[in-house]
Amino acid sequence: MANFKMTVRNRQALFWLFLFPVMLMGLFGVAFSGGQTEPRLGLVVLDSSSLSTLVEDGFDQAQIVEVKPYETVALATDDLKAGDLDGVVVVSRKVRRPVRIDFYFDPSNTFVSEVARGVVAGVVERIDRAASGTPRTVEFESHSVRGRNLRYIDFLVPGIIAMTLMNSAMFGLGGTIVNYRERGILKRLRVTPQPLPIFLSAQIVNQLLFSILRAILLVLVGAIFFDVHVLGDYLTLLVVIIIGSLCFVTIAFTVASVSKNREVADSLGNLITMPMMFLGGVFFPVDSAPDWIQPLIRAIPLKYLADATRGVMIKGDGLASMGLELTVLVLVTLVFFVASILLWRWE
């Protein structure tokens, strides 16, 4: 409880804990999320009547969309799910019925799908008016299709969450421990009967609590401003966050134990986190990096944490499908747990 209060009252710490990752996400999200602006529609025409031809022409004339014809609905929706299309328009007609237009779109890609929907609705209305007959000549219905239309921001948000778990452990918790040691607070605690494990556990619980709060904030900001949604379940995400946090907490304790003072701890922390941040695939995918660097990438714990977080958030993976990642993280945790106990210093 006291830990929680102290963290909340330390304004500077709060900035690094919460505001900084959000800013980073916003910055990268806005800077790199440009790309396509013109919605790409797949058009499947299952009817050859004059009305259907009219619809086809209508879409061809709509200038802000790129239209690609498909033979079957299945082929088109496959491309939609793969993220190659932003929407699929299916034109069909049953005997003695108005022309039916079904519009399939991926709701995770709000901006583009809204534009596409607007275009489709506009075209439908125009045809309706042109036909000017009674009753309604066109029936329109839209369906959402969950696709895997991955944008840069979808990749970025889980990466940032993983990165903040690392950085807050290394600089927040590790720095605090070194600071306490430097100022003699650890020594002061040592003359009380309170055992060290309880004190450290309180620190770790506090760290986990703030990591979870921060992850919630990042997920919320991602959802509200960037339309990034967690595909997997939240419990799995929570487990990944806790395991990842503990992993970096033990690394941070080890670094804190071998560092003489705050300056050393910070440089050592940077030395460790910087390469992890860039080679661990936080900002950019590293799977396509040159072969010679791949062994190094595979030695980076953050890579596994980022992969696991990404797995839950954008692939909807469960714990079972991230066995490798979790095993590596747990092993690293155990190794550094032992190391930090052996190297622990009071003064």
Next chain:
Amino acid sequence: MAEGEIFGILGPNGAGKTTTLEMIEGLRRPDGGDIHINGESVWPDPGRTKEMIGVQLQSTALFDYLTVREMVALFGSFYAKFLSKTDIDYLLDAVELREKERAVVKELSGGQQQRLSISLALVNDPQVVFLDEPTTGLDPQARRRLWDVIRDINSKGKTIVLTTHYMEEAQILCGRVAIMDRGRIIAIDSPQRLIDELDAETKVTFQSSSELSLTELSERMGAVNLKTTDSGYAFYTRDIQTAILGLFEAASKQGVNIEHLNVSGANLEDVFLHYTGKGLRD
């Protein structure tokens, strides 16, 4: 060290005062010998004695972002003994921090932090309180206030062990002092007895309303090497009674008034100088 006393460990920096305390407090394992507090051996397992002692370490090390009251409550939670709300009130009153109970540690002055640090040494109602240079770095006013606090705690039956390199502090507070240098205790007794044992000469200075005849003065005052100084007269003596009586007799006979009489006996600084050949703060 005896129960109920204020015991001072006096010595220059690096004499081993803090190291000695750390061994007693259970922070540093001694190479040899035994340490007992209240009949309990501190080593090899200092866990039991930690419940009986209160410690203030040399550097004030506190959590910046907790309030005074939270700080006391937090440290209270480290001990088996339960610390109630009224206990906290009592502790804060004892160190005169009641009106600051909602202030965050970071905002406290040096003297206030030091007093808070002392209150933290009292949260478990300890039998022995160790204060390591409690007044170092404080201004004279804050120092005096802290002395009152320490005396107050002692009057409530707690044994206090403190280290200092201010001889004035030791002289005012301590019932007994140990003089320490290079890791050894070279003298241990009450400040007054240490000074008496030194059998040092008393220094007397004074001024006069008009010039005095020195030869007559010296005759009446016993063998005293009386000298004139820039601001008057000065002499040293071991027989202060004869000297002062003689001084006033001679002066009244000559019709001269004695002004600004100042008698200064030896102090702990002189004792220290005598034993070690160097000053306390070298």
